[in-house]
Amino acid sequence: MTMMSEETSGADSVSVDGDGIDIGMSSADIDEFLKGHYYDLFKSYIYDRGRAYYDAGKVDVPEPIAKDLWHAVVRGNDDYQVDVRLQRGRVVSAACSCPYARHSAYCKHVAATLIAMAERLRRQRDQEQGIEPEFPRDASNMVRWYIGRQFSFSARLSDDDWRVIKHILETLYGFPDLETIFRKMKLDLLGSCEPGEAKRRRRSGQAATVTLTQQRNEALYRRRPTDKPERNLANMRILVPGFDVAHLDELPHTWMTILEAAYERLHDAEGLRRLYMYYIVIAQTDPEAVYVERLRAISGEHWAEDRDEIVRLQRTCRRFGMMSAVNPAYERLVREERLTDEAFDYCLTGGMDDIAIRLLDVLAQNPESLDRTLHYFRNVLKDPDSDVYKQDDAASAERVGRWIRKIDTVIGYDEACSLAEHIVGMFPQRKKLRECLADYVSEVEDPPEFDDDDWNDDDAADDDGDTDDVDKSDSEDEESAAGEDFGGGIRRW
Numbered sequence: 001m002t003m004m005s006e007e008t009s010g011a012d013s014v015s016v017d018g019d020g021i022d023i024g025m026s027s028a029d030i031d032e033f034l035k036g037h038y039y040d041l042f043k044s045y046i047y048d049r050g051r052a053y054y055d056a057g058k059v060d061v062p063e064p065i066a067k068d069l070w071h072a073v074v075r076g077n078d079d080y081q082v083d084v085r086l087q088r089g090r091v092v093s094a095a096c097s098c099p100y101a102r103h104s105a106y107c108k109h110v111a112a113t114l115i116a117m118a119e120r121l122r123r124q125r126d127q128e129q130g131i132e133p134e135f136p137r138d139a140s141n142m143v144r145w146y147i148g149r150q151f152s153f154s155a156r157l158s159d160d161d162w163r164v165i166k167h168i169l170e171t172l173y174g175f176p177d178l179e180t181i182f183r184k185m186k187l188d189l190l191g192s193c194e195p196g197e198a199k200r201r202r203r204s205g206q207a208a209t210v211t212l213t214q215q216r217n218e219a220l221y222r223r224r225p226t227d228k229p230e231r232n233l234a235n236m237r238i239l240v241p242g243f244d245v246a247h248l249d250e251l252p253h254t255w256m257t258i259l260e261a262a263y264e265r266l267h268d269a270e271g272l273r274r275l276y277m278y279y280i281v282i283a284q285t286d287p288e289a290v291y292v293e294r295l296r297a298i299s300g301e302h303w304a305e306d307r308d309e310i311v312r313l314q315r316t317c318r319r320f321g322m323m324s325a326v327n328p329a330y331e332r333l334v335r336e337e338r339l340t341d342e343a344f345d346y347c348l349t350g351g352m353d354d355i356a357i358r359l360l361d362v363l364a365q366n367p368e369s370l371d372r373t374l375h376y377f378r379n380v381l382k383d384p385d386s387d388v389y390k391q392d393d394a395a396s397a398e399r400v401g402r403w404i405r406k407i408d409t410v411i412g413y414d415e416a417c418s419l420a421e422h423i424v425g426m427f428p429q430r431k432k433l434r435e436c437l438a439d440y441v442s443e444v445e446d447p448p449e450f451d452d453d454d455w456n457d458d459d460a461a462d463d464d465g466d467t468d469d470v471d472k473s474d475s476e477d478e479e480s481a482a483g484e485d486f487g488g489g490i491r492r493w
Contacts, residue, residue: 059074233335382423389426397436
């Protein structure tokens with residue numbers, strides 16, 4: 001929805017949405033909101049997680065639904081519904097459907113929504129005032145820290161120095177010909193894994209924890225020994241400009257980050273476009289989805305051709321088996337661009353149940369894709385021998401519950417109830433499964449109690465229903481319950 005301004009008598013211009021609904025935000029209100037006072041509403045780590053969610057593309061565009069009231073959907077373990085109410089540019093209340101919000105209204109999903117609102121209003125304000133977007137400098141900041149640590153007594157690099165760096169790295173990596181780069185890529189994304197590990201991870205439905213370039217350079221450059229515990233926040237440094245980088249492998253894409261910095265220092269927009277496209281095609285972690293927004297911002301009038309080229313390269317690479325099944329950046333692209341056919345092709349080649357569930361709302365835009373997808377999930381969920389039921393534990397039960405909730409949101413409540421009733425009828429003794437589907441199952445008497453050692457009541461979900469790391473799939477235990485390829489056994493589209 002496009003925001004517009006109307007002049008009113010005796011007042012500043014008031015913002016209304018494309019349907020003419022007054023959202024009660026004058027120019028002064030917008031200025032006040034963009035000051036970012038809402039930051040103080042959150043604990044710092046909660047706000048940081050919200051920022052990571054926004055940068056990973058997990059926030060649908062916030063929309064004004066009434067005067068002073070905004071709504072957004074944030075994708076975590078489930079699709080969480082977020083409402084924010086403003087007054088004179090200040091946040092006066094917020095609500096989220098996530099479990100964490102039951103005891104604290106200002107969760108990471110609300111933080112992500114407010115950040116998305118601010119970015120939307122800031123872009124609108126800049127367009128109205130004719131302000132050009134600031135040229136990227138994130139890689140330059142990170143490389144500056146790295147150079148400062150490694151070469152503390154060196155002079156600053158000149159533009160001529162950066163041109164030399166650009167030439168050398170482009171020659172070594174084969175830029176700008178992306179087609180040639182991918183044709184020559186002989187190392188599979190997970191080629192360094194133990195035998196069998198690559199196939200398992202490819203079918204896990206989860207994003208990897210390191211990037212392709214990091215894996216390729218692992219044997220050449222290893223992190224120095226340290227007593228500090230490793231934090232499982234792979235590539236969070238992508239989202240933190242000025243991260244205190246000390247080692248080469250702490251740069252998001254090692255040597256390519258230095259090439260990225262050269263493009264930034266030389267204001268080479270065409271070079272950055274190519275590099276961002278490459279990052280999107282090879283992405284394996286949630287934080288790398290930030291490059292979709294960065295490419296959109298710098299592509300300008302070339303956005304459509306860049307998007308189509310990414311789709312072409314992604315299809316080619318996945319057909320040759322060079323790419324991981326899960327690519328969060330590509331998922332963001334097909335979702336935000338509503339590329340239904342491309343999303344369906346991505347699900348087919350990925351062969352993963354959880355991928356199709358994540359993109360179910362995109363697939364539903366095409367009746368044929370929706371019918372085939374729904375037929376598939378009916379077969380899987382009604383088959384007692386499906387992999388999703390192999391483990392009788394909290395993680396597996398929550399996975400089934402998440403599927404049913406997504407089907408409810410996209411397909412409808414009746415379909416979700418029908419499937420849930422069938423599942424509970426197949427497994428009357430599975431307490432956790434019945435609990436996860438309770439909202440969709442009629443009241444029935446509890447089954448007789450048995451001494452079943454397989455029942456496990458020790459697993460509990462996080463307070464907010466999501467894991468803390470945005471670079472991983474929201475349910476860390478999904479990997480053990482990953483399904484088979486779409487073409488395997490009875491699981492056919």
